[in-house]
Amino acid sequence: MPFSLPELKYAYNALEPHIDAKTMEIHHTKHHNAYTTNLNKAIEGTAIAGASIGEILGQISKQSPAVRNNGGGYYNHNLFWEIMKPGGGGEPSAAIGDAIKSDFGSFGEFKEKFANAATTRFGSGWAWLCKLDSGKLEICSTPNQDNPLMDVDTRGCGGKPILGLDVWEHAYYLNYQNRRPDYITAWWNVVNWAKVGEMLG
Numbered sequence: 132m133p134f135s136l137p138e139l140k141y142a143y144n145a146l147e148p149h150i151d152a153k154t155m156e157i158h159h160t161k162h163h164n165a166y167t168t169n170l171n172k173a174i175e176g177t178a179i180a181g182a183s184i185g186e187i188l189g190q191i192s193k194q195s196p197a198v199r200n201n202g203g204g205y206y207n208h209n210l211f212w213e214i215m216k217p218g219g220g221g222e223p224s225a226a227i228g229d230a231i232k233s234d235f236g237s238f239g240e241f242k243e244k245f246a247n248a249a250t251t252r253f254g255s256g257w258a259w260l261c262k263l264d265s266g267k268l269e270i271c272s273t274p275n276q277d278n279p280l281m282d283v284d285t286r287g288c289g290g291k292p293i294l295g296l297d298v299w300e301h302a303y304y305l306n307y308q309n310r311r312p313d314y315i316t317a318w319w320n321v322v323n324w325a326k327v328g329e330m331l332g
């Protein structure tokens with residue numbers, strides 16, 4: 132199988148009280164696992180069977196809905212686990228902190244704009260912070276398991292996603308029910324800014 136479910140670098144309960152252990156466990160062992168398994172099934176025996184996930188996403192417009200949904204789900208969750216950590220949050224410093232201030236005015240304005248993208252995404256999807264080819268940072272959101280690496284017109288801002296927030300109900304419903312804004316507010320406390328800075332490159 133070309134793609135495998137990555138191990139988390141922290142325990143399922145490590146992000147509490149912001150994200151509860153049961154949600155993390157189901158999200159990883161059921162949802163992400165299903166995307167991974169179904170991506171492998173969907174590409175088996177096809178021309179893209181040996182391609183990297185980046186190569187697959189970059190030509191997703193030519194692929195089946197199964198490859199699009201599960202390839203996006205596989206990639207998006209890989210990033211999501213990495214950009215969170217226990218004891219995260221706070222205001223980023225170094226290059227990522229400077230880039231955010233330069234492109235959004237202040238960390239506060241950035242947070243407001245990002246939270247707004249996440250809150251207003253209708254139905255299931257993701258909010259993204261992307262590094263465009265120009266080097267500028269931009270915020271956008273995508274529906275379902277789409278992402279900015281896909282060559283489709285729903286990708287929002289394009290470029291390279293360096294921070295992503297899952298706003299599917301499966302990411303927060305056990306603890307927050309319909310209160311997506313409360314989940315978003317809590318999520319800022321687990322953002323791994325060091326990793327986001329690494330992704331910025």
Ligand code: MN3
Pocket residue numbers: 158162208297299301302
């Ligand atoms: Mn999810």
